[in-house]
Amino acid sequence: MRQIIHVHANQPPHWVGNGFYVKTLMNHLENRADFNYSHTDPFLLLDYGEPTTFAPNPNYDSQPQGMGQHPHKGFETVTIAYQGEISHADSAGGHGEILEGDVQWMTAGRGILHEEFHSQAFGQYGGVFSMVQMWINLPKKHKLTDAKYQSIKRADMPVVKLYDESYENASHDQDSITRLNALGTATIIAGECRGTIGIASTFSPVNVWDIELTTAGTTTLEIPNTHNLMILVQQGSPLINDSLVSAGSLVQFSPARLNVLDASDVLGTLEIDNTHATSDTIMLTYPTASDSEETQSPNDAPIKILLLSGEPIGEPIASYGPFVMNTQAELKQTFRDYQTGRFG
Ligand code: MN
Numbered sequence: 399m400r401q402i403i404h405v406h407a408n409q410p411p412h413w414v415g416n417g418f419y420v421k422t423l424m425n426h427l428e429n430r431a432d433f434n435y436s437h438t439d440p441f442l443l444l445d446y447g448e449p450t451t452f453a454p455n456p457n458y459d460s461q462p463q464g465m466g467q468h469p470h471k472g473f474e475t476v477t478i479a480y481q482g483e484i485s486h487a488d489s490a491g492g493h494g495e496i497l498e499g500d501v502q503w504m505t506a507g508r509g510i511l512h513e514e515f516h517s518q519a520f521g522q523y524g525g526v527f528s529m530v531q532m533w534i535n536l537p538k539k540h541k542l543t544d545a546k547y548q549s550i551k552r553a554d555m556p557v558v559k560l561y562d563e564s565y566e567n568a569s570h571d572q573d574s575i576t577r578l579n580a581l582g583t584a585t586i587i588a589g590e591c592r593g594t595i596g597i598a599s600t601f602s603p604v605n606v607w608d609i610e611l612t613t614a615g616t617t618t619l620e621i622p623n624t625h626n627l628m629i630l631v632q633q634g635s636p637l638i639n640d641s642l643v644s645a646g647s648l649v650q651f652s653p654a655r656l657n658v659l660d661a662s663d664v665l666g667t668l669e670i671d672n673t674h675a676t677s678d679t680i681m682l683t684y685p686t687a688s689d690s691e692e693t694q695s696p697n698d699a700p701i702k703i704l705l706l707s708g709e710p711i712g713e714p715i716a717s718y719g720p721f722v723m724n725t726q727a728e729l730k731q732t733f734r735d736y737q738t739g740r741f742g
Contacts, residue, residue: 400627400678401652402639404432408646411448417463417516418529420445423630423648426717437653438626439710440602442473442533442722444648446630449481452516454524464515469741470506471732472541472722474534476598476606477502478587478704480632482527483517492547499552501587503598506720507536507543509732509741530630530704532606537711538724540601550587550597555608558584558591562615564683581684582611582700584619589707591619602711609703611636611684620677625707627651627680634701637683651680654710 409421424444426435435442455463464484477484479496486502487493489511496502497517504510520527536543561578586596589605596606605625611617611634621627629649635642638649684701715722716729721736723729735741 399639400621400623400680402641402649403652404650405641405643406433406648406650408644414445415463415465415514417465418445418447418514418531419450419527420447420529420531421646424628426715433650435715436710437650438628439712440535440604440708441626441628441706442535442717443531444533444628444630444706445531446632446646447527447529448632448646449526449528451526452482452520452524455516455521458516458518458521462515462518462521465513467511467513468720469509469511469736470504470720471509471741472717473506473536474601475502475504475506476530476532476534476587477504477514478530478608480528480530482525482529483520484514484529485517486512486514488512488545490545494547494549496549497551501548501550501552501555501598503548503550503588505536505543505546505548505601507541507545509735510545511741532706533722534600534604534708535711535715535722536601538713541723543601548598552585555585555587555597556594558586558594560584560609560611560617560682562613563618564616579613579615581613581615581617582609584609584705602709604708605705607705609682609705611682611701611703614684614686616681616683618679618681619705620679621705621707622675622709623655623678624675624709626654626710627678627705627707629680630704630706632702632704634699635685636701636703637681637685639681640683642685656710656712 411419411421426442478501484496495517560581562581585608587606588596588598631643631647716726721732
């Protein structure tokens with residue numbers, strides 16, 4: 399079983415622009431001893447906007463709520479709209495809306511200027527807004543790829559049904575599986591879960607799974623041991639590997655086990671052998687009433703979890719704000735390009 403090494407407690411929220419009220423649960427710039435980028439690679443940043451009620455905005459046309467034009471270069475931004483809607487527009491003429499449940503997987507690559515706001519409909523009526531935005535690094539060889547979007551509809555995402563294994567723990571033959579109780583679902587945004595392949599295309603191996611547990615029980619998931627692994631608990635209080643975790647926490651697991659072949663590259667790039675990768679297991683439990691009695695945290699609603707795992711890219715990064723390059727020289731050049739308008 400993959401060990402939990404730290405549970406990062408709930409963080410106070412802050413505003414991004416005037417539309418996104420988020421908790422930054424992970425940031426590669428915070429080089430903490432217990433949680434540095436080598437433990438989260440290829441994930442650079444994770445912002446979570448808990449469900450927050452917004453009033454209607456009568457000035458939407460002149461003052462939409464969100465983030466005005468800003469650049470990104472060298473990585474991908476992945477936005478999940480759980481509740482509410484986001485509209486976006488960019489310097490290349492692209493625009494669109496991320497509707498409730500949908501995902502936008504944006505590859506900034508060699509550079510893009512864009513803006514992100516509440517959608518016009520959401521601005522008009524207001525309501526509950528909840529989202530995640532994560533930043534995923536690009537490998538050196540893909541950093542300067544063309545910018546692109548993947549607009550992924552919730553209805554197009556494959557779903558893996560999860561069953562309670564505590565009932566018939568040992569046996570997985572067909573007869574016993576049909577007797578297992580439904581426990582919940584894992585919606586596979588990216589990666590692979592039990593042979594089901596997620597819909598997003600990625601530049602390095604990444605799992606992004608939206609998990610919902612609706613009744614009491616336990617399920618076991620397999621994650622490659624070559625992946626770094628984190629779990630965000632969005633709602634409810636699950637047991638993760640038998641430890642109770644409260645909503646708003648980011649669970650950090652022991653880092654990926656990598657077989658490094660060659661660390662002598664001039665950039666310090668690691669050559670990684672993943673040909674002998676195996677799987678680690680993690681256990682997710684929706685506690686029963688008796689479990690909860692001890693812990694004083696009954697669940698009367700679905701438990702919602704976002705699982706993120708990925709194979710470390712293992713390359714050095716030189717970053718500042720929305721620019722994530724490999725060397726200081728590349729970073730300086732990126733600033734020069736941005737200041738002289740040669741960007742995006
Ligand atoms: Mn952005």
